[in-house]
Amino acid sequence: MADTDNGVSRRNVLKIAGGSMAATGLAGLAGAKGQVEVNVGFKSERGRQVALSQADETVRNFNSLSIVTAKMPAQAAKGLRKNPNIRYVEMNGTVHAHAQTLPWGIDRVDADVAHSNGETGNGADIAILDTGIDSDHPDLQANLGAGKDFSGKGTWEDGDGHGTHCAGIANAVNNSEGVVGVSTEATLHAGKVLGDDGSGSFADVAAGIEWAADQGYDVASLSLGASSGTTALKDAIDYAHNNGVLVVSSAGNSGPCTDCVGYPAAYSNALAVSSTDEDDSLSSFSSTGSEIELAAPGGSIYSTYTGGGYSTLSGTSMSCPHVSGAAAQLMANGASNTEARQTLKNTAEDIGLGSNEQGAGLLDVEAALGGGGGGSDPSLAVSTGSASNVGTSSATLSGDLTDLGGASSVDVYFEYGESGTTLDSTTATQTLSTAGSFSADVSNLNGNTDYDFRAVAEASDGDTDAGSAVTFTTSGSGGTTGPAVDSLSVNNRSNGGWARFEVSWSVSDADGDLSSVALALAQSSTVDSSTTSVSGSSASGSDRLQEKKGSGSYDVTVTVTDSNGNTASQTTTVSA
Structure with missing residues (x-):
């Protein structure tokens, strides 16, 4: 039977409000010849010694894992597989970085627009109070600061993946690989308040919140919750708030339901965040209630994961760090915790959900930073x-x-x-x-x-x-053969928040002196446009035209110009 304390079961603990996991592995010794580099998993010290006895060179001895990496003849490696003291022998393959992708949630809250405006969160500190953070992850390493274990594990390293996933949403580095976070240059601090099974005690979480406040961090991101709270947890939330920390918490995954926001999100000094899907609908799992202050993307979110990898998870756990990263950018610009909280709500986008579902609306990072955030005046x-x-x-x-x-x-x-x-x-x-x-x-x-x-x-x-x-x-008075628009097609990608169109085109010029192609999206006037430099006798391309909160009919026009100033245009009408 589980231990109890003050009538609360020890297992009535805070659980991660996240979703599914995925893992991949490497193998393949069949057909290998000559010397190979392998990872050998052993069952006992005897197995380790057997593996080392076959090695020509020991590449790595793991500290905690029952694994040794070694170079040895392929035949010896194959033979080790038959030893009862050996769990596995596999080739030590190579992992390659993926090109950086823009997760849909980062795009939807316009964090990428804020990045292009120079907003990175540099100077702010975010405490990820969760299962820890993978300190070796290439998308997080440059932004990592301190860490502390409160779970009894003895290390703040992430053995679950949930904390690393949340850290990447809040503040993954904007580099050439993996993903990018809402903020990109804030400092991440790992408070491991949940064990590698994804759960932890109220006292562990309260201690992590206290630590974040005592360190002077700006944001405490809590992607966790329970159906009931405790006075100790509330005391910790109030302490952090009174010491300048903006506490952001996931609302919970009890949906569909009403008035079911979990704790600590339900406390007044925590900012409660619900979850939306890519079509701006409320996620089916999201808890709702009068305590909800903001909604943010939480369905099928791609982010960093343990082992230097990436995974797609769903939950209000994923919504919470979207808001945490945005708050960090505001506080990096000088806003207080209360100013940042109010700015995020004042600039949120109404997506048509009930106030108990979206609070003030969907997080809008660009709008929040354009509003000044209490720290710097807009220009x-x-x-x-x-x-x-x-x-x-x-x-x-x-x-x-x-x-x-x-x-x-x-x-x-x-x-x-x-x-x-x-x-x-x-x-x-x-x-x-x-x-x-x-x-x-x-x-x-x-x-x-x-x-x-x-x-x-x-x-x-x-x-x-x-x-x-x-x-x-301007062109001369003489004339040459003009250019032509050969094709114009429009793929309607509009959603509740944007009138958005992917425009594909092809143009040509018999004289071979193409100069530029201009696209325009217009109603009574032009609302978006783009221009591409081209050359030669033919060219094609694709561009996005969009208007925030747009609706109705639009004219999409493509205009091609040659080096003599001759032009040709084609227009099509589309509806959002």
């Missing part, structure tokens, strides 16, 4: 795009207002003039109340002439900004 920002539809006397100029800088509206326009002179001509002013692309047509230009232009923004609060100057050349 007005505009960039110059490209010139399209360039002819002998006219062109279309484009720009992008990337941040209103906190203003209610911004006036945008273009300055332009012949290269080498002042930009003394301007287009009509357009007033924008949201960030996005804009364009304007100019005419009465001179043929076969270089022109410079730049985008300019003037905010309602007095701030101004201008993009860098861009050059284009």
Whole structure:
């Protein structure tokens, strides 16, 4: 019978709120000749000695595992398999890094957009209070700080995989392999409060929370829970909150249900997170209740795993570190725990779920950081795009207002003039109340002439900004064979949060002087665009056009331009 304490079964402990696992292995001695390098698993000291006696060279002696890696003749290795003291003999194969992928959850909460804006969480500290972290994982090593074991294991290394998975969601390194986290340069600290079986006592978890607060860490990420709480656990949560820690906790996997948020998520000083799937629906397993403050991706999330690997898991456990990584970025910018918590809720995206399911809404990292997070003021920002539809006397100029800088509206326009002179001509002013692309047509230009232009923004609060100057050349009066749009197809990838289209195109020019291909997504005006430089007599490609929270009918236009300024366009209408 399990031990009890204050009427609570010792096994009524906090469980990980996560999902399935997967493992792979290596083998293959059949047909091997000459010397081989093998991993030998042995049952006893006698087995180890037998393996070493056959080795020409000992490559590695493991500290805790009953394994030795050695080089030996292939025939000797095959013979070891028959020894009753040997568990297995397998080739020591090679593991290769996967190219970095962008998990759907990171994309959905726009963390990748925040990365491109320079937001990395550098300077913040995240305590992953879980089953530990794989300290050798190539996607986590550069971000690892301290660790401490509270489970009695004697090491904070992850023997389960759950903690490593959560760590990668919150803060995997943005490199050329594996995955990328919501934050990418915060410091991860491993508080092993759950054993390798995925469970731990209330006291272990409370001690881990106390440790995170005493170390001065910014965020405590708790992807764990129980159906009931204890005063000791609540005391620890309150202590961390009062000492500046933002405690983020998974709501639990008791769904479908109502008013079933677990503990510690149900405590007022913990930020409770529910789970959504890729279509923005509530995950079937997600707990719900009035305590929910935010929703975040939790269904089928791909992230780091033990053994330097990667795995796909589901659970509110996966939702929690999405929010933890976002909070770290805000606190790296100077926000307090309460400011970060409020900013995350103020900027969340309403995805149409009940308040007991989504709280304030779905986590939106880009919006939270654009709102300043209490640490740094946002800045007005505009960039110059490209010139399209360039002819002998006219062109279309484009720009992008990337941040209103906190203003209610911004006036945008273009300055332009012949290269080498002042930009003394301007287009009509357009007033924008949201960030996005804009364009304007100019005419009465001179043929076969270089022109410079730049985008300019003037905010309602007095701030101004201008993009860098861009050059284009009008075509001569003579004429050549113009280019042609050979194909245009659109794959509708829209969901509840985005009007999103994958546009495939092919173009050609008999003269072999292709110059550029411009794509535009428009309703009453252009909402997104892209330009690709091309050359030769034919080209093809694929680009994504999208509008956040967009709906209805859109015109998708592809325009091809040759080096003489001749153009051809094709438009198709699609619906989100």
